[in-house]
Amino acid sequence: MSERVTNWAGNVVFGAQRFHRPTSVAQLQDLVGAAERVRVLGSGHSFNRMADTGGDLVSLAALPRTVEISDDRRTVRVDGGIRYGDLVPHLDAAGLALHNLASLPHISVAGAVTTATHGSGERNGNLATAVAGIELIRGDGELVTLRRGDPGFAGAVVGLGALGVVTALTLDVVPAFEIRQYVYDDLTRDALEESLPEILGAGYSVSLFSNWASTTINHAWVKRSEPMPGGPFFGARPADGPRHPIPGLPADNSTQQAGVPGPWHARLPHFRMEFTPSSGAELQSEYMVPRERALEAIDAVASVRSVIAPVLQVNEFRTVAADGLWLSMNYRRDSLGLHFTWIADTEAVLPAVAALEEALAPLDPRPHWGKVFTMDPATVRGRYEKFTDFAALVREHDPAGVFRNDWVEGILG
Ligand SMILES: Cc1cc2nc3c(=O)[nH]c(=O)nc-3n(C[C@H](O)[C@H](O)[C@H](O)COP(=O)(O)OP(=O)(O)OC[C@H]3O[C@@H](n4cnc5c(N)ncnc54)[C@H](O)[C@@H]3O)c2cc1C
Numbered sequence: 494m495s496e497r498v499t500n501w502a503g504n505v506v507f508g509a510q511r512f513h514r515p516t517s518v519a520q521l522q523d524l525v526g527a528a529e530r531v532r533v534l535g536s537g538h539s540f541n542r543m544a545d546t547g548g549d550l551v552s553l554a555a556l557p558r559t560v561e562i563s564d565d566r567r568t569v570r571v572d573g574g575i576r577y578g579d580l581v582p583h584l585d586a587a588g589l590a591l592h593n594l595a596s597l598p599h600i601s602v603a604g605a606v607t608t609a610t611h612g613s614g615e616r617n618g619n620l621a622t623a624v625a626g627i628e629l630i631r632g633d634g635e636l637v638t639l640r641r642g643d644p645g646f647a648g649a650v651v652g653l654g655a656l657g658v659v660t661a662l663t664l665d666v667v668p669a670f671e672i673r674q675y676v677y678d679d680l681t682r683d684a685l686e687e688s689l690p691e692i693l694g695a696g697y698s699v700s701l702f703s704n705w706a707s708t709t710i711n712h713a714w715v716k717r718s719e720p721m722p723g724g725p726f727f728g729a730r731p732a733d734g735p736r737h738p739i740p741g742l743p744a745d746n747s748t749q750q751a752g753v754p755g756p757w758h759a760r761l762p763h764f765r766m767e768f769t770p771s772s773g774a775e776l777q778s779e780y781m782v783p784r785e786r787a788l789e790a791i792d793a794v795a796s797v798r799s800v801i802a803p804v805l806q807v808n809e810f811r812t813v814a815a816d817g818l819w820l821s822m823n824y825r826r827d828s829l830g831l832h833f834t835w836i837a838d839t840e841a842v843l844p845a846v847a848a849l850e851e852a853l854a855p856l857d858p859r860p861h862w863g864k865v866f867t868m869d870p871a872t873v874r875g876r877y878e879k880f881t882d883f884a885a886l887v888r889e890h891d892p893a894g895v896f897r898n899d900w901v902e903g904i905l906g
Contacts, residue, residue: 498512498550499537500537500538501536501537501538504776505541505545507544507545510548511548511549511550512549512550513551515551516556517556517557518556518636518660521553522634522635522636524549524551525632525658525895526633528549530546530547530548530549530894530895530897531548531549532546532551532896532898533551533604533654534551534552535574535601536576536599538597538604539604539863539864540777540865541863541866542900543608543898544604544654545899545900546898553572553601553660556572558572558574559572560575562583562584566587566589568663568664569584569663570626570661570662571661572660573601573602573603573628573659575602576600576601576602577591577595577599578598578599578766580602581594581598584758585669585757585758588668590668590670590757590758591620591664591666591667591758592617592623592667593612593617593761594758595612595620595762596612596738596763596809597762597771598758599766602664604863606650607659607862608651608861609818609820609821611811611830612698612761613700613716614697614698614699614812614814615694615784615827618815619816619821619822619823621816621821622821623664624641624663625641625663625664626638626662626663627639627646627649627659627662627663628659628660628662629657629658629660630657630660631656631657632891632894632895633893645886648882648883648886649890651818651820651862653862654896655887655891656886656890657890657891658896669756671754671755672716672718672757672760672761673717673719673721673752673754673760674715674716674751674753675696675750675751675752676713676715676732676735676751677712677715677729677730677732678712678729678730678731678732678736679710680709680710680712680726680727680729681709681728682708684729685710685788688727689787690787692726693784693787695715695721696716698715698717698761698811699811700763700810700811701714701810702714702809702810704802704807705798705802708795710729714738714763716760720752732750732751735747735749735751738763739771739807739834745768746764747763747764748760771834774837775834776835776839776842777832777833777864777865778835778846778849778864779830779861780830780849780859780866781813781822781823781829781859781861782828782831782857782858783828783829783856784812784827786829787810790831791810791831793853794808794831794852796852797845797848797851797852800845801845801849803841804836804841804842805834805836805845806834806836808832808834809831809834810831811829811832812827812828813827813828813830819877819879819880819882820879820883822859822860822861824877835865839865846865846867847867850867850868858876859876859877870903870904870906874906
């Protein structure tokens, strides 16, 4: 391939022979039908080789943009290449919303759904839980539609790109809503010990950020509809200005704070669409653990603070509600997500990831599919009750292994 294609982070250079940008679903079907090995590249925001292939890499960014709101205004049908940032203005203009968003709007909907990408909120399922229907091209080029309740649907949504090319998704929508975002500085370990469930439940979406330079949580971000009472938040001080999630970075790319009400899509993500999200030079890892063990999990991270802090930009804790999607990191488990934004140096970061995974092991962590992890695939498989059913579903949709790559082979075992 003459064009050098990398993921967003730049830590993965794709090994594809050819790169395609089809402009219609029919072209895409022909491409899949003729190919030996195909993977789709969404917006490239995953941090491992899951999107890689030695065959044909396909971007759906040039497909016609589709945003079809159903007559009953309960769902929206979108194409397989659309990004959240492209979708939300249409929904907002129609007085509609998605129930949640990730930290950034730059990612493709299909890529986010297939990895069970999430935001925060005790009662908010991950973004894949909004999927009511999925249209995909299977290994033989046939286009099939699965709707919620159909056999295999619960296995196909978080499909790791292994079942086929997702050409369209139907998502549940809700009436548009306003959110206010408040930031507090310096939340102590004592406050967590006394009130962690109340802290995590203080808003529609709550995130805690720490760079582990000390044992104090640097920032608590609370997103909710109702105004917060003035004064401290479980002892943490209201921030005296806008903050970036990574302590010390300028807040220009962050969404508006200080309790100013605004539309859901301008407050639920941490980062604005028109800026580079996060630090821009980074790797990421994340693990989901049972929420009832949240304090134990935070303490496990603190126990390896001296190992991780030198390569850590920030650690974020979020909550996600349980769901029934077979390969969701939140499958049947109300979860605490432990996210890590590392420096952009794989060699330096991997030993810290391994130490962290060892510290978290007693909590049965499920690694985020789209991020860096070193856990042995057999251990990962063992964390999913429905893994065998998922593997059977992959074989049914893709008997010839057109969508296999080394990463998928490793996970399937
Ligand atoms: C700065 C930053 C912030 C992030 N914040 C969050 C966050 O808040 N919460 C969170 O959970 N994650 C977060 N992530 C991770 C990110 O959401 C996931 O990695 C997600 O997969 C990105 O979607 P993508 O389209 O960029 O995926 P890609 O990296 O392009 O692809 C991921 C997988 O999806 C497959 N795929 C993509 N499109 C299709 C399709 N149409 N059909 C079939 N397969 C497809 C690819 O083959 C690949 O296997 C963040 C990442 C970055 C870089």
